[in-house]
Amino acid sequence: MIGIEKLSLTLSGIPVLRDVSLDIAAGRTLGLVGESGSGKSMTALSIMRLLPHGAQMRGKVHLEDRELNELSERQMCAVRGAEIGMIFQEPMTALNPVQTIGDQVAETLLVHGTASRSEARAIARERLARVGLVPERFPLDRYPHELSGGQRQRVCIALAIALRPKLLIADEPTTALDVTTQAQILDLIRELVREEEMACLFITHDLAVVSEMADEIAVMKAGAVVERAPTATLLREMRHPYTRALFDASRHQPERASAKSEAPLLEVRGAVRDYTLRRQRLFGPRPSFRAVDGVSFAVKRGESLGLVGESGCGKSTLTRAILGLEAFQGGEILLDGQPVSTRMPAELRRRMQVVFQDPYGSFNPRHRVARLLTEPFHLTGRPPDLKERIGEALENVGLASSDRDKFPHEFSGGQRQRIAIARALITRPELIILDEAVSALDVSIRAQIMDLLADLQGRFGLSYLFIAHDLTVVRAITDRVLVMQAGRIVEEGETQAVFSAPTDSYTRALLDAAPALPAA
Amino acid sequence: MNWPIQLRLGSALFGVFLLAALLSLVWTPYDVTELEIAAKLSAPSAAHWLGTDHLGRDMLSMLMAGARTSIAVALVAVGIGIALGVPLGLSAAANRGSFLDEIIMRGNDLIFAFPSLVIAILITAVFGPSALNAILAIGIFNIPVFARVARGAALTIWPREFILAARVAGKGKVLISTEHILPNIANLLVVQGTIQFSMGILAEAGLSYVGLGAQPPTPSWGRMLADAQTFFYGYPRLALLPGLAIVLTVLGLNLMGDGLRDLLDPRLRRAVR
Numbered sequence: 001m002i003g004i005e006k007l008s009l010t011l012s013g014i015p016v017l018r019d020v021s022l023d024i025a026a027g028r029t030l031g032l033v034g035e036s037g038s039g040k041s042m043t044a045l046s047i048m049r050l051l052p053h054g055a056q057m058r059g060k061v062h063l064e065d066r067e068l069n070e071l072s073e074r075q076m077c078a079v080r081g082a083e084i085g086m087i088f089q090e091p092m093t094a095l096n097p098v099q100t101i102g103d104q105v106a107e108t109l110l111v112h113g114t115a116s117r118s119e120a121r122a123i124a125r126e127r128l129a130r131v132g133l134v135p136e137r138f139p140l141d142r143y144p145h146e147l148s149g150g151q152r153q154r155v156c157i158a159l160a161i162a163l164r165p166k167l168l169i170a171d172e173p174t175t176a177l178d179v180t181t182q183a184q185i186l187d188l189i190r191e192l193v194r195e196e197e198m199a200c201l202f203i204t205h206d207l208a209v210v211s212e213m214a215d216e217i218a219v220m221k222a223g224a225v226v227e228r229a230p231t232a233t234l235l236r237e238m239r240h241p242y243t244r245a246l247f248d249a250s251r252h253q254p255e256r257a258s259a260k261s262e263a264p265l266l267e268v269r270g271a272v273r274d275y276t277l278r279r280q281r282l283f284g285p286r287p288s289f290r291a292v293d294g295v296s297f298a299v300k301r302g303e304s305l306g307l308v309g310e311s312g313c314g315k316s317t318l319t320r321a322i323l324g325l326e327a328f329q330g331g332e333i334l335l336d337g338q339p340v341s342t343r344m345p346a347e348l349r350r351r352m353q354v355v356f357q358d359p360y361g362s363f364n365p366r367h368r369v370a371r372l373l374t375e376p377f378h379l380t381g382r383p384p385d386l387k388e389r390i391g392e393a394l395e396n397v398g399l400a401s402s403d404r405d406k407f408p409h410e411f412s413g414g415q416r417q418r419i420a421i422a423r424a425l426i427t428r429p430e431l432i433i434l435d436e437a438v439s440a441l442d443v444s445i446r447a448q449i450m451d452l453l454a455d456l457q458g459r460f461g462l463s464y465l466f467i468a469h470d471l472t473v474v475r476a477i478t479d480r481v482l483v484m485q486a487g488r489i490v491e492e493g494e495t496q497a498v499f500s501a502p503t504d505s506y507t508r509a510l511l512d513a514a515p516a517l518p519a520a
Numbered sequence: 521m522n523w524p525i526q527l528r529l530g531s532a533l534f535g536v537f538l539l540a541a542l543l544s545l546v547w548t549p550y551d552v553t554e555l556e557i558a559a560k561l562s563a564p565s566a567a568h569w570l571g572t573d574h575l576g577r578d579m580l581s582m583l584m585a586g587a588r589t590s591i592a593v594a595l596v597a598v599g600i601g602i603a604l605g606v607p608l609g610l611s612a613a614a615n616r617g618s619f620l621d622e623i624i625m626r627g628n629d630l631i632f633a634f635p636s637l638v639i640a641i642l643i644t645a646v647f648g649p650s651a652l653n654a655i656l657a658i659g660i661f662n663i664p665v666f667a668r669v670a671r672g673a674a675l676t677i678w679p680r681e682f683i684l685a686a687r688v689a690g691k692g693k694v695l696i697s698t699e700h701i702l703p704n705i706a707n708l709l710v711v712q713g714t715i716q717f718s719m720g721i722l723a724e725a726g727l728s729y730v731g732l733g734a735q736p737p738t739p740s741w742g743r744m745l746a747d748a749q750t751f752f753y754g755y756p757r758l759a760l761l762p763g764l765a766i767v768l769t770v771l772g773l774n775l776m777g778d779g780l781r782d783l784l785d786p787r788l789r790r791a792v793r
Contacts, residue, residue: 325687349690362681366703376689423685 001026001199002047002167007059009039009046009223016042018224020059024199024216026166029190031214031231032203033246035442036413039223040203044169047201048084049076063166082112085160085198087189089172091152095144101128101155102140108162123162131158131188149311150181157188164196171203178310178469183513186213205442207250208472208515211235219243235518245444251517252447253476254454260302260479265336265463266322266352266431267298272330273317291317293487294331299431304457304464306478306495308471308510314487315467319435322465323354335431346379353424357436359416363408369394369419370404376427393422397452414445421452425460433465438473450477471514475499483507527779533772537765541587550578552585553737561755573744573758574751583765585739589651590769593733594720596655598713601662606709608663609670610701613678614693625671628664636661637726644732651734658723662716669712673705707784711777718773725766741766 002024009017017039024030032040045051047061049068061068063083071079088094096104105124109115115123125135131154144152153173160168170189174182190213193200204210210217211231218228219242227240238244273292280287291314299305309315320326322333324340333340338348353376356362363372370390374382383389391401397418408416417437424432434453438446454477456462468474474481474495481498483491483506491504502508549569550556556576564571570579612624640657647653677683677700686696727733728742736743741762748758 320684323688325684346690349688352688354685354688356681356684358681362685364682364686364700364704375686375691378695379690420685 001064002201003060003062004043004047005060005062007043007046007057007061009042009051009058010056011052012054016055016223017046018222020220020223020225022201022218022225022228024167024201026199027194027197028215029193029200029202029213031210031217032201032220033205033207033210033217034220035205035246035444037222038220040205040220041171042223043220044086044171044201044203047167047169048080048086049073050080078112081108081165082114082163083165084167084169085163085165086169087153087156087160087171087173089175091149091156091176092144094156095152097144100141100143101133101138101147101158102142104155105158105162106140108159112163114163124158127158127162128155130161130192131155132184133158148181149177150185153177153181153185154188157185157192161192161196161198165198167201168193168198169201169203172205173202174209175204175206179471179510180310180513182209183515186515189213206515207247207443208517211517212515219246247517249443249447250472252443252450254447254450256304256454256477257458260300263301264298265301265303266465267334268318268322268331269296269334270331271295271318271321271328271333273314273321273326273328291487292321292328295484295487295489296331297482297489297492299463299465301430301463302457302461303480304466304478306474306481307465307467307484308469308474308481309484310469310510313484315484316435318484319354319433319465319467323352323433324349350376350379350427351429352431352433353427353429354433354435355417355420355424355437357439359413359420359440362420363416365408367407368404369406369408372408372419373404373423373426376423380427389426393426394419396425396456397422412445414441414449417441417445417449418452421449421456425456428460429462431463431465433467435467436469437466439468439470446473453477471499471511472516483510524779524782526775527783530772530775530777530779533768534776535772537587537769537772538591540584541591544581544584544588548578548581548584550581552577552581552739561751561758564757570761571757573747574755577739579758579761582739582744583741583761586741586744586762587765587769589728589734589738589740590721590724590766593651593655593658593724594717597658597662597720597723598716600655600659601666601716602709602713605663605666605668606670606702609667609672610674610697611693612667613671613674613701614697616675616678624667628667631661631664636723640723640727641730641732644727649732649735651738651740654724654727654733657727658720661723662720665716666709666712669708670705673708674701677701677704707780711781711784714773714777714780718770718777721766721769721773 004020004022007017007020020043022030032043034040046057051057057069068079102121102124105127106120109120109123110117121140125140128138129135133151133154144155147155173189174185177185186209189200192198202210202213214231216230217234218225219240221242227234227243234243238247271292272290272294274288274290276286276288295318307315321328322340324342324344327342335348335352373390373393374386390404394401394403399415399418408419411419438449441449457464466474466478478495480493481495482489483504485506491498491502491507498507499511502511556572558576559572560574560576562568562572568578572578573582608624612621615621643657644653683696683700686700724733725742728740729746731746733742734740744762745759752759
């Protein structure tokens, strides 16, 4: 149905795609996997001919018997949305916040002149119901902000399939969603592809997702397809070394020397965090929202404790309370027996550091590495051997001490995460909180960072509190795990035990929803 | 650095007047306090390039010295706005939603609520007309502008992770605001600064025109306009020259502001993230 032949693309002279050839039949799903910068999204944008300035495209793209690359921009506009639908990663930014969902779906129909206004609304209602947003509960006059992330993604899907396109391009459609929501959206896409006889190009970096979704998988590396085969064959044979490396990396288990003791380092006892909300009426009472509800646990010395939960469960709030950045209303948090609060002494603060998710956002873009690394010395005062300490910290995380004079934008995502770890290590803390610290990284980089973390833990006897939504990562790197839901800990136990025999229904739902790679 | 065209044009326009103002500090073709009644209202000639006014003062010298007054008044007024407005805005952002935030922002609203020229007239009427009081009056109205811009921009920086990292490093609000927030919002403040600068020049001209700005014999573009009013039919040159000077300076500054925004806004700049 859709075919790409020898597609090459350059952006301002730099080659981005090299001789990419793909084809997808109606009712089938092709999974396009690869790490960031491998050219997955550029392939999709080339099909849509939505390329950035300075792009030069060669090769052929045909949809049924038409050559898309020979159409004028005007003719292409008629194809986009009508014959090719696209779903994006971020459902919030893909929808217009000031337009109702009904209008947005109807607009697609009106733009293509296929229906009158009242017909368009009727079709919009039917399409929204098709993606699971039934009109009784989700009337057409809802606005995007009134919906959850998963519901918004459903609206995006309704938009993409409004005109029953022949090809559906899904570019990382579930990356921004929680696992349980992800499972629902994947089910929906799979069902739509089958029933509506669409061809589907499914782009993702998540191998587990693609192995569940796709009939056929194409692996991309540096702008070229290195291996392409039906899913089962590809998983069994993995003929290209890069494919194997990719799968190995996502199954990676860092080697960990367990040196944990029974003495608790961090103790959280019945922590409660309430947020007061805006008054509903002028003199009405202020309603409050309990984000963390009587949470108790302990992190032992040298231990890795995982904290798992979906967005909005209170993980981040709890993290900020543990770091002494936010006050909490009940219970107590103790680090090595001393109370943690927003006014705790610098010496106590020094013993606890944090690594964040976003390797781009966690540094002030205007400072050099040396200055970024030494920021925690604000707590202790600058040591006399400052230069050595910076060099040592950089070398500990596998960077060169000469990197100290560079700016953060000169590093790749993985290297930046190393810098973030170096910054956390520089005050020689005992506890490091890893807040989704590997979530934004490509699988091969993620495997390296996990090795690094395991190595550092062995060398310095660190304790980790590992906060993540990705269950495979938690399974690979933690000794014990906590499952959090709606502000409470619903399950706690040894990681392997919890994963193999969950007792709580929510934990079970989480594990069931998580896509898994077939065993090697 | 590749400067946008507006920035080059704006800098060139404003640069001419700035140079004239600086030059007037040490040299003008004639003394602007010297009246040469015999040569009054003379047309442009080799002796007086732009002619003379109704009191026989050299127009070119008047324009140069007037540029000095206008630019000095506007510059100091913008300085007052930045010096007071930015710290207020930063502390409002650092204490978002608190009582302090409310006080600062409602105070801002209060100043915004008054027509600026009316208050300027009030100030100069109470404290007497002078260049200094014009500066004060214009400066006060710059404070809320900068406070708002600083607060709005700072609020977008505060939720970033590097701020959280700084807080984990034990840094307080003041240190974070000066070390992390200020450098990251400086570009916006610079752009706003050029725009307020041009508004300051207009305001100074307006105040001088109604006689509440710089007092004679200090030359000022607004005063020159006011003086030229009665001679407009016979000698339109007298009004056109200072009018043109005001228009070109303001145009230059606005172009500079536009250009700087394009140059400094990372979204409009093609660079590595």
